[in-house]
Amino acid sequence: MQNAYDYDVLVVGAGPVGLTTAIQLGSRGRRVGVVERWPEPYPLPRAVVFDHEVARILASLGPADVLPTLSEPAEDYEWRNGEGQTLLRLAFDDTSHSGWPFMNVFTQPRLEAALEDHARALPGVDILRGWEAVDIDERPAAVHLTVAASAGDEPLLRDGVRERRTLRAAYVVGCDGANSFVRSRMRTSITDLGFQYDWLVLDVVPHDRDRVWSPRNLQVCDPARPSTVVSGGPGRRRWEFMRLPGETIAELNRADTAWKLLAPWDLHPGNATLERHAVYTFQARWADSWREGRLLLAGDAAHQMPPFAGQGMCSGIRDAANLTWKLDLVLSGSADEALLDTYTTERSQHLRHAIELSVHLGRIICEPDPAAAAERDARMLADQRARRDPLAGMPPQTLTGGLLARGADGAPQEPAGRLGRQGRVCHQGRTGLFDQVVGTGLTLLATGDPRGVLDDETRARCERLGIRLLTVTGDPTADGPADVVDLDGTYRSYLGGMGQQALLLRPDHYVFGGAARMEDVPGLVAAFCDQLSMGTLAGRAAADVIT
Numbered sequence: 001m002q003n004a005y006d007y008d009v010l011v012v013g014a015g016p017v018g019l020t021t022a023i024q025l026g027s028r029g030r031r032v033g034v035v036e037r038w039p040e041p042y043p044l045p046r047a048v049v050f051d052h053e054v055a056r057i058l059a060s061l062g063p064a065d066v067l068p069t070l071s072e073p074a075e076d077y078e079w080r081n082g083e084g085q086t087l088l089r090l091a092f093d094d095t096s097h098s099g100w101p102f103m104n105v106f107t108q109p110r111l112e113a114a115l116e117d118h119a120r121a122l123p124g125v126d127i128l129r130g131w132e133a134v135d136i137d138e139r140p141a142a143v144h145l146t147v148a149a150s151a152g153d154e155p156l157l158r159d160g161v162r163e164r165r166t167l168r169a170a171y172v173v174g175c176d177g178a179n180s181f182v183r184s185r186m187r188t189s190i191t192d193l194g195f196q197y198d199w200l201v202l203d204v205v206p207h208d209r210d211r212v213w214s215p216r217n218l219q220v221c222d223p224a225r226p227s228t229v230v231s232g233g234p235g236r237r238r239w240e241f242m243r244l245p246g247e248t249i250a251e252l253n254r255a256d257t258a259w260k261l262l263a264p265w266d267l268h269p270g271n272a273t274l275e276r277h278a279v280y281t282f283q284a285r286w287a288d289s290w291r292e293g294r295l296l297l298a299g300d301a302a303h304q305m306p307p308f309a310g311q312g313m314c315s316g317i318r319d320a321a322n323l324t325w326k327l328d329l330v331l332s333g334s335a336d337e338a339l340l341d342t343y344t345t346e347r348s349q350h351l352r353h354a355i356e357l358s359v360h361l362g363r364i365i366c367e368p369d370p371a372a373a374a375e376r377d378a379r380m381l382a383d384q385r386a387r388r389d390p391l392a393g394m395p396p397q398t399l400t401g402g403l404l405a406r407g408a409d410g411a412p413q414e415p416a417g418r419l420g421r422q423g424r425v426c427h428q429g430r431t432g433l434f435d436q437v438v439g440t441g442l443t444l445l446a447t448g449d450p451r452g453v454l455d456d457e458t459r460a461r462c463e464r465l466g467i468r469l470l471t472v473t474g475d476p477t478a479d480g481p482a483d484v485v486d487l488d489g490t491y492r493s494y495l496g497g498m499g500q501q502a503l504l505l506r507p508d509h510y511v512f513g514g515a516a517r518m519e520d521v522p523g524l525v526a527a528f529c530d531q532l533s534m535g536t537l538a539g540r541a542a543a544d545v546i547t
Helices: 016-027 052-060 108-121 255-265 312-331 337-365 370-385 456-465 490-497 518-531 534-544
Strands: 007-012 032-036 049-051 071-073 076-081 086-091 103-106 125-129 131-139 142-149 164-174 190-206 218-221 227-231 237-242 272-287 295-297 424-427 430-433 443-446 468-473 483-486 502-505 511-515
Touching: 007 016, 007 142, 007 312, 016 032, 016 108, 016 125, 016 312, 032 131, 032 164, 049 052, 049 312, 052 103, 052 312, 076 370, 086 370, 103 108, 108 125, 131 164, 164 312, 190 255, 190 337, 218 337, 218 370, 237 255, 255 272, 272 337, 312 337, 443 518, 456 518, 468 490, 483 490, 502 518, 511 518
Parallel strands: 007 032, 007 164, 032 125, 076 218, 164 295, 443 468, 468 483
Antiparallel strands: 049 103, 071 103, 076 086, 131 142, 142 164, 190 237, 190 272, 218 227, 227 237, 424 430, 424 483, 443 502, 502 511
16 A cells, blocks of 8 residues: 555644544554645634543643643633623533543643644654645545645745645545635535624733632623633633624724723733734534545534534544544455444534534523523523533533444444543553553453453454453552553443443544453454444444434
């Protein structure tokens, strides 16, 4: 394959999603080219939130030690009405299901710099900045991507000529944003929920770094001017203000307007720096198919959502985590190309729920009518008194279609589709979170030695697929190559709570399936291997299609 293509995969776009895609493929030994039209990284903040699941993914890419320096726990999220009454208050845990704080706020340029440094350090990854994708020629055995020299927002000409190159790859992944060039070359339709509001986004660096912001993250549901006041990562704050009827974008998107809106928070040019002011149109839309032949989409190229659930960038990082291990199996010949069709199926479940939740929250927040806002306030105050669960609508952490262990009726069989847990372990003399100590990838984790119940042929299949066979134990003296000491009982309680003695975990941290008895482990492995075949995958993709 290396002789047939310049790259195994070409990624268009070097934002967080594109870099995550490149690192995950490059770490598996794949040759990856990342095409980015901007010669230099974008220096200003954009996304500011990632959750515990995405923190685990990002940490597994390499910058686990760097992550705490560019992010901080979100701690809280409070909603108040125009009169200052608290409508909703969420307190976020510092530890979670995934071993990282439940919600985190961060500075995107610093994250992108860490990811790009790591990507450049991988021998198989090329970062091709200053090149814009301008043409795609998809052929039966390859994709030819034409790129042209770019200054970012305009063509780059040398002696009146724009230099062009043609790159070849087995697949092209479009991580090139809401106005995706790759998506424009696909026939996919778009579903648009019709939610559209303009908001002014302000990124501010207060000079007083010791000032306490309480709550740290605030949503002001005031019909006179819906507003958001949140952390922008260490040392930074973000304000967002909805454009009101009769107010033009030009009027709103001015530095003097920004300072007027910041004045109630005692911020002015003498005590703060306005890093950025920009008006964004929040939308809720997605491509109905994220794969067409050798072309795939991820991140904003596949979907856009309002920011109210903090799931925009998170969804794109999940896309990369879901797609890359499947691409690797297909490229290695270990799985049929039909495996890639499970990508849209699986990610659509999370994505659509996240968008619908974001729209639901947005309609509550963006209410401009005082009478309707008063009714909303009364309802939310009543919910608060009744202690109704405010997180009931968060995106589910369970897959219901795609590559999962199935029962006799063809439906996913518990605990298939659940998000796997992460805890602290000791392995081969190292102590820390599982991913940083043991590593990531396909993992069979059992309370007994899985090698003892697998025959030679099945163990050989596991080795070919990269399935690690590990034993979780509470014995602190266990130090065998397959022993993982469960320091806090995380895995033993997790397995016991589900009535399982073994779990087969996918590289994206979701459970393929479980075994209630050790003697059921061979069947679990066989089910996974069987689903990688063409007939099984094609049939399953058709059965799981979302309407």
